[in-house]
Amino acid sequence: xxxxxxxxxxxxxxxxxxxxxxxxxxxxxxxxxxxxxxxxxxxxxxxxxxxxxxxxxxxxxxxxxxxxxxxxxxxxxxxxxxxxxxxxxxxxxxxxxxxxxxxxxxxxxxxxxxxxxxxxxxxxxxxxxxxxxxxxxxxxxxxxxxxxxxxxxxxxxxxxxxxxxxxxxxxxxxxxxxxxxxxxxxxxxxxxxxxxxxxxxxxxxxxxxxxxxxxxxxxxxxxxxxxxxxxxxxxxxxxxxxxxxxxxxxxxxxxxxxxxxxxxxxxxxxxxxxxxxxxxxxxxxxxxxxxxxxxxxxxxxxxxxxxxxxxxxxxxxxxxxxxxxxxxxxxxxxxxxxxxxxxxxxxxxxxxxxxxxxxxxxxxxxxxxxxxxxxxxxxxxxxxxxxxxxxxxxxxxxxxxxxxxxxxxxxxxxxxxxxxxxxxxxxxxxxxxxxxxxxxxxxxxxxxxxxxxxxxxxxxxxxxxxxxxxxxxxxxxxxxxxxxxxxxxxxxxxxxxxxxxxxxxxxxxxxxxxxxxxxxxxxxxxxxxxxxxxxxxxxxxxxxxxxxxxxxxxxxxx
Ligand SMILES: [Fe+2]
Numbered sequence: 389x390x391x392x393x394x395x396x397x398x399x400x401x402x403x404x405x406x407x408x409x410x411x412x413x414x415x416x417x418x419x420x421x422x423x424x425x426x427x428x429x430x431x432x433x434x435x436x437x438x439x440x441x442x443x444x445x446x447x448x449x450x451x452x453x454x455x456x457x458x459x460x461x462x463x464x465x466x467x468x469x470x471x472x473x474x475x476x477x478x479x480x481x482x483x484x485x486x487x488x489x490x491x492x493x494x495x496x497x498x499x500x501x502x503x504x505x506x507x508x509x510x511x512x513x514x515x516x517x518x519x520x521x522x523x524x525x526x527x528x529x530x531x532x533x534x535x536x537x538x539x540x541x542x543x544x545x546x547x548x549x550x551x552x553x554x555x556x557x558x559x560x561x562x563x564x565x566x567x568x569x570x571x572x573x574x575x576x577x578x579x580x581x582x583x584x585x586x587x588x589x590x591x592x593x594x595x596x597x598x599x600x601x602x603x604x605x606x607x608x609x610x611x612x613x614x615x616x617x618x619x620x621x622x623x624x625x626x627x628x629x630x631x632x633x634x635x636x637x638x639x640x641x642x643x644x645x646x647x648x649x650x651x652x653x654x655x656x657x658x659x660x661x662x663x664x665x666x667x668x669x670x671x672x673x674x675x676x677x678x679x680x681x682x683x684x685x686x687x688x689x690x691x692x693x694x695x696x697x698x699x700x701x702x703x704x705x706x707x708x709x710x711x712x713x714x715x716x717x718x719x720x721x722x723x724x725x726x727x728x729x730x731x732x733x734x735x736x737x738x739x740x741x742x743x744x745x746x747x748x749x750x751x752x753x754x755x756x757x758x759x760x761x762x763x764x765x766x767x768x769x770x771x772x773x774x775x776x777x778x779x780x781x782x783x784x785x786x787x788x789x790x791x792x793x794x795x796x797x798x799x800x801x802x803x804x805x806x807x808x809x810x811x812x813x814x815x816x817x818x819x820x821x822x823x824x825x826x827x828x829x830x831x832x833x834x835x836x837x838x839x840x841x842x843x844x845x846x847x848x849x850x851x852x853x854x855x856x857x858x859x860x861x862x863x864x865x866x867x868x869x870x871x872x873x874x875x876x877x878x879x880x881x882x883x884x885x886x887x888x889x890x891x892x893x894x895x896x897x898x899x900x901x902x903x904x905x906x907x908x909x910x911x912x913x914x915x916x917x918x919x920x921x922x923x924x925x926x927x928x929x930x931x932x933x934x935x936x937x938x939x940x941x942x943x944x945x946x
């Protein structure tokens with residue numbers, strides 16, 4: 389039985405495929421259509437499918453549309469209709485949304501060229517998030533907490549999983565959405581509403597005390613209550629009236645970042661840590677297991693994630709590589725497999741390397757048609773490590789592309805963490821990011837604890853989902869990856885999870901005594917590169933010094 393999972397209701401459009409319960413491929417549409425997040429979340433486009441991602445899933449598995457037994461879409465239109473309340477937002481927008489949701493079936497049937505009848509399943513959004521975290525986790529039972537902007541109407545769900553069964557135990561409906569609070573703050577602070585990670589980076593520069601009281605009036609979180617004050621939300625850019633009354637005028641996107649902006653970000657981060665911790669305690673009371681799975685876009689907040697991990701409420705915490713909406717394509721497929729098949733799906737496989745891979749012939753053809761002369765390296769790991777140690781920026785492209793927003797060594801830009809100016813060099817030559825944003829380190833698993841206060845290593849540490857303190861006596865040695873507050877968003881690299889990337893860092897370690905490289909995604913503002921042609925385009929237009937694609941390499945002089 390093959391189950392195709394699809395997410396396209398808001399953003400991070402994606403597709404995933406389960407073959408006999410085994411997750412064989414998952415990919416985000418943005419990597420093909422080169423539009424960040426695949427598309428903007430609008431009321432009039434939930435029927436815009438991730439067409440190329442779906443086609444890729446079929447091709448990669450050698451299947452045709454006829455071979456798809458079930459299709460799982462990660463949003464339940466009926467549930468939305470039942471729970472929507474007219475006072476929340478403009479009913480005309482809701483009418484448009486309904487109309488477009490009604491076209492989802494037709495769009496899928498057109499794309500697959502067949503009618504689906506009862507084989508199309510609409511999976512509740514938070515159930516899809518929950519399943520996306522639970523089935524790849526190493527657990528056979530777990531408490532689950534999902535927190536995002538909005539699903540059908542929920543902003544957060546607490547659930548219990550035992551075996552293949554996931555049951556919702558409590559739901560917080562709109563407006564109780566931390567994800568939306570972050571969208572509002574991101575917009576108010578002059579970023580796009582997708583830029584929660586910038587706000588998170590900015591928070592390290594601020595003092596949370598300045599606006600602590602104000603945040604308390606926006607997000608309530610204690611032993612009994614949890615909730616968000618709706619007056620601050622508006623819905624998708626409907627103005628910042630309450631925000632302005634409380635915090636003053638919003639920041640224009642090109643205006644200087646002032647201390648009060650950082651203070652707001654710091655207060656928001658603190659309030660989020662407290663709110664999520666309160667929800668974690670709440671789910672622990674209802675589901676007193678040792679294991680916790682986290683998902684939803686808010687689970688990309690690596691600072692909060694580490695607060696949850698260190699709280700010790702749960703002995704074990706798992707977060708998938710794509711906790712945001714892309715992951716619901718995987719989760720919906722797992723949920724439908726469990727609902728329709730006797731045999732349980734494959735569990736505990738959490739690899740992020742689920743996307744397209746390219747043959748050497750593809751790579752050579754792309755290099756040739758771009759007018760470059762291909763060179764071969766006998767030891768790409770060693771050659772790349774030597775260049776990095778010389779202060780060069782190396783693009784490292786290999787194997788299957790990552791699923792999720794972080795580059796984890798297969799579509800990465802790598803650099804030397806020892807150089808204090810490396811952050812500026814990366815920004816000048818390629819990334820063009822705001823200079824307050826930190827770059828992340830990738831560290832050999834065997835040495836992680838010597839450099840960072842990791843605590844118990846988990847599978848999710850391989851996905852760059854926890855911020856850890858850099859050890860005091862090591863901070864001066866790796867200035868390029870230490871954030872303002874002394875933390876770093878670490879990726880732990882094990883030999884088993886990514887042998888070739890592990891080999892590269894090992895070569896760098898042998899040469900320099902530092903088992904760490906700077907790892908940032910291989911892109912300049914656009915989505916992370918997918919194919920060799922994308923890699924060459926970004927290489928050519930930026931100041932990257934060398935590009936390795938498997939054992940083929942190009943240097944800027946070539
Ligand atoms: Fe979501």
